[in-house]
Amino acid sequence: xxxxxxxxxxxxxxxxxxxxxxxxxxxxxxxxxxxxxxxxxxxxxxxxxxxxxxxxxxxxxxxxxxxxxxxxxxxxxxxxxxxxxxxxxxxxxxxxxxxxxxxxxxxxxxxxxxxxxxxxxxxxxxxxxxxxxxxxxxxxxxxxxxxxxxxxxxxxxxxxxxxxxxxxxxxxxxxxxxxxxxxxxxxxxxxxxxxxxxxxxxxxxxxxxxxxxxxxxxxxxxxxxxxxxxxxxxxxxxxxxxxxxxxxxxxxxxxxxxxxxxxxxxxxxxxxxxxxxxxxxxxxxxxxxxxxxxxxxxxxxxxxxxxxxxxxxxxxxxxxxxxxxxxxxxxxxxxxxxxxxxxxxxxxxxxxxxxxxxxxxxxxxxxxxxxxxxxxxxxxxxxxxxxxxxxxxxxxxxxxxxxxxxxxxxxxxxxxxxxxxxxxxxxxxxxxxxxxxxxxxxxxxxxxxxxxxxxxxxxxxxxxxxxxxxxxxxxxxxxxxxxxxxxxxxxxxx
Numbered sequence: 001x002x003x004x005x006x007x008x009x010x011x012x013x014x015x016x017x018x019x020x021x022x023x024x025x026x027x028x029x030x031x032x033x034x035x036x037x038x039x040x041x042x043x044x045x046x047x048x049x050x051x052x053x054x055x056x057x058x059x060x061x062x063x064x065x066x067x068x069x070x071x072x073x074x075x076x077x078x079x080x081x082x083x084x085x086x087x088x089x090x091x092x093x094x095x096x097x098x099x100x101x102x103x104x105x106x107x108x109x110x111x112x113x114x115x116x117x118x119x120x121x122x123x124x125x126x127x128x129x130x131x132x133x134x135x136x137x138x139x140x141x142x143x144x145x146x147x148x149x150x151x152x153x154x155x156x157x158x159x160x161x162x163x164x165x166x167x168x169x170x171x172x173x174x175x176x177x178x179x180x181x182x183x184x185x186x187x188x189x190x191x192x193x194x195x196x197x198x199x200x201x202x203x204x205x206x207x208x209x210x211x212x213x214x215x216x217x218x219x220x221x222x223x224x225x226x227x228x229x230x231x232x233x234x235x236x237x238x239x240x241x242x243x244x245x246x247x248x249x250x251x252x253x254x255x256x257x258x259x260x261x262x263x264x265x266x267x268x269x270x271x272x273x274x275x276x277x278x279x280x281x282x283x284x285x286x287x288x289x290x291x292x293x294x295x296x297x298x299x300x301x302x303x304x305x306x307x308x309x310x311x312x313x314x315x316x317x318x319x320x321x322x323x324x325x326x327x328x329x330x331x332x333x334x335x336x337x338x339x340x341x342x343x344x345x346x347x348x349x350x351x352x353x354x355x356x357x358x359x360x361x362x363x364x365x366x367x368x369x370x371x372x373x374x375x376x377x378x379x380x381x382x383x384x385x386x387x388x389x390x391x392x393x394x395x396x397x398x399x400x401x402x403x404x405x406x407x408x409x410x411x412x413x414x415x416x417x418x419x420x421x422x423x424x425x426x427x428x429x430x431x432x433x434x435x436x437x438x439x440x441x442x443x444x445x446x447x448x449x450x451x452x453x454x455x456x457x458x459x460x461x462x463x464x465x466x467x468x469x470x471x472x473x474x475x476x477x478x479x480x481x482x483x484x485x486x487x488x489x490x491x492x493x494x
Contacts, residue, residue, distance in 0.1 A: 021047070025082055032077075032084050038383050039086070040071035042078045049079035058483050060476045061367075064397050074403065075380075083109065086379065086391040089398040091426035093380050097391050098428070098436035102377040104130070106438070107370025107390040121289070121296040122441065127374065134441060136279035137293060140191075140272040141445055147343055149190055153449050154340045156186040157456035164461055164490050172465060172487035176310040179453075180302070181207060183309075186449065187302035191294060192251040193271035206247060210299065212240045248295045252277075272297050301442050303479045304365045305449045311363040312356060312454055314472075314486050315412050317463040322414060326352050327493070330459045338459050341452045349455065354414040356450060360432035361405075362412050365446075365479045367396040369434050395431060396474070404429040412469065462491040 025046060029036070044050035053063050067087075068074065074090035085107075088094060097103045104127040111124040122133045139145060160182045167173045184207060189195050196203050252273055273294045279285040285293070316323035329351045370392045379385050402409045404425065405416065415421065433440035440446070467486035475481045 091428040094428040103371040110370035153452040168490040183302040183306040312359040317465040354417040
């Protein structure tokens, strides 16, 4: 009898709690009717919202696309668990959100997975901390400092080329693995001022740790939206985070210039870690900030550049006529081979610029971004959103909307970036590295490394693949990734 009474008490308590939660959800939804009555809205399931649609990571992008088709609008509202979020691919709204001082904070829920004690820093810092942080490390990305890195960019490109030459004629190969390996080495060298030899046991451990981090962070980004982020905190993940924190601390200690109280290393180059330490001495950063900012830039720079180069090579391998045209342009500038690619050379490749821009459109390295209203503010005429409401911009979908890019928006076509075609589009129909003051801080670093590497590879190598363009399935990891990474065949050009 006592067991029965206990069970009845539990059921009654659960029913009461459910009724209270239901009432609160009803009241919350009613409080947002001034927005949801003016925007098409998807409510989804009670307490879950539309989140259940995104647990299959391989279908995230197609689900987002169908969502916009269903609401028949480029801007709408979706309920993610019990939180309403604006989602938009409307260029006018995007321009306002990315340029307004009222949207300088990052979207809380979209970037929750970065709060792991390793990656956050200027990526997710609130505006009051972000401004001094960005100012402190901006000299690393100044024009003069990036110019000083060109010998390193060229050395990296030559190393990748030689590695791929050794793989030529052996059938389809894992090109992405090579690009990532050398890209990580370059990032550690430019950001930390120290070198980890590619191929060493330590380097293999570092690469493995980064791969685990990227995979788990992607899972966490989905699960955290419904309060289930703890499911990704496996012993392996915790061990990886600990290892990466210790790695960065060790790299900081090994930086030779820090011992000399200098802000420079190797002929006047400024490593990011030196600038971060300088900011710590000025009271702008804590010791933890130095570690986090250094690691964040390593992860962001190598991962972004690597996926852009790989995507460009995959797309060129699938479109041989476009690859040949890009090769002919490179050969016209370097008829006798390449000793080095300098900054002034980059202005001589208008067609390759179009190819890279189109690769960034079809496969944007940062597939979605989000902003959060600092105060109550206007989203667009007639729609005012409350403080802290989040606005998500799915860049992957933005770049493929037929309303913006025409009926063949999904096709790889560099002519989308002919000057006359660019002039027809709203500037915010394309935003490979975000827009506005909180855009990707390392965009020029990425542009330079990508151009130098692609120019070097295309001059010496020809790529092909049996993988079909229509069979590509993209995945929403920290950066864009492939469900199956296409392997490429390599041929050495005469």
